[in-house]
Amino acid sequence: MSEQQGIPLRDRFTSHGRARLSAVLRASKVLITIDDVMKTLSVDRQSAAKVLSRWQEQGWLKRVRRGLYAPIPLDAAGTEQVLKDPWVLVPALFAPGYIGGWTAAEHWDLTEQLFRSIFVFTARPFRTKEYTAQGVTFTLKRVGEDALFGLKMIWRGQARMSISDKHRTVVDLLADPATGGGIRHVARCVQNYLRASDADTDTLIRYAEKLGNGAVFKRLGFLASQTPGHEVLAEACRARLTMGNAKLDPSIPCRRLVKAWRLWIPKNWDAEAERD
Numbered sequence: 001m002s003e004q005q006g007i008p009l010r011d012r013f014t015s016h017g018r019a020r021l022s023a024v025l026r027a028s029k030v031l032i033t034i035d036d037v038m039k040t041l042s043v044d045r046q047s048a049a050k051v052l053s054r055w056q057e058q059g060w061l062k063r064v065r066r067g068l069y070a071p072i073p074l075d076a077a078g079t080e081q082v083l084k085d086p087w088v089l090v091p092a093l094f095a096p097g098y099i100g101g102w103t104a105a106e107h108w109d110l111t112e113q114l115f116r117s118i119f120v121f122t123a124r125p126f127r128t129k130e131y132t133a134q135g136v137t138f139t140l141k142r143v144g145e146d147a148l149f150g151l152k153m154i155w156r157g158q159a160r161m162s163i164s165d166k167h168r169t170v171v172d173l174l175a176d177p178a179t180g181g182g183i184r185h186v187a188r189c190v191q192n193y194l195r196a197s198d199a200d201t202d203t204l205i206r207y208a209e210k211l212g213n214g215a216v217f218k219r220l221g222f223l224a225s226q227t228p229g230h231e232v233l234a235e236a237c238r239a240r241l242t243m244g245n246a247k248l249d250p251s252i253p254c255r256r257l258v259k260a261w262r263l264w265i266p267k268n269w270d271a272e273a274e275r276d
Contacts, residue, residue, distance in 0.1 A: 025071055027040045029159070032052065033067055034067045037051055064092070085156050085159075087161060089138075090120055093138070094120050094124055096148060097143065098120070098151050098163055099162070099163040099164070100168070102179065103118050105169055111189050118139070120141075141176070150164060150171070166196075169189075173190070174190070182251065190227075194230055201236070204220070208220065208240075209240070215247075218237070218241060218246050218263045221234050221261055222248065222261040238260075246263055248264065
């Protein structure tokens, strides 16, 4: 009987294999691709794919998707989720794109509400609005590459990624309230933004003009008109109203038309706003 029999594959890893894996990890930092292995070990694509497959079988790597792997920490209790920070998956899975919506609102302290998924705007085509990797759900929204502005580059550990800045986050929430969990939550985020010391209404206007979504000015102007001290912002929005009527939130019944803002709102919005 061989000495290797009965020994877990992970424990059979040779010193040569460890050295090769360590070299690849140093080069790749967070996630490992076939190109990382090819470059680091000076092997062809087929050999690199076989090396990655073998390391996965030996329990050192977890396959995220085809050609993309995450290292499994030595102290990992299981392999369902091996990355401590799932944000690092965003550039590899969804670039060009950025973290936005409710996830960016949490990051910029516009809300204390927690959401179960990470919201990502991506110019990459996708089949379903929700994608799961490493046990984490990502909620996706398609965006054109010409709309990749108002972003901030941040580091999470050794990974660099894009997130909508505070002002772009608010504009995105107003462009599509579903990205912020619905208009009631979006309204609270807008109020928190307007109260913040770093609020910049000129930047809000500039971003909204560049995005080219007329509903943003209708929603922002309406909400600003209900917030004392922001009459100037409300008038700036009024001067930019487009033709036609929009809904305050397309996902809920909006049966009352506020003609001044060309905006359909829920029938009981005023009473609900007072409770908030």
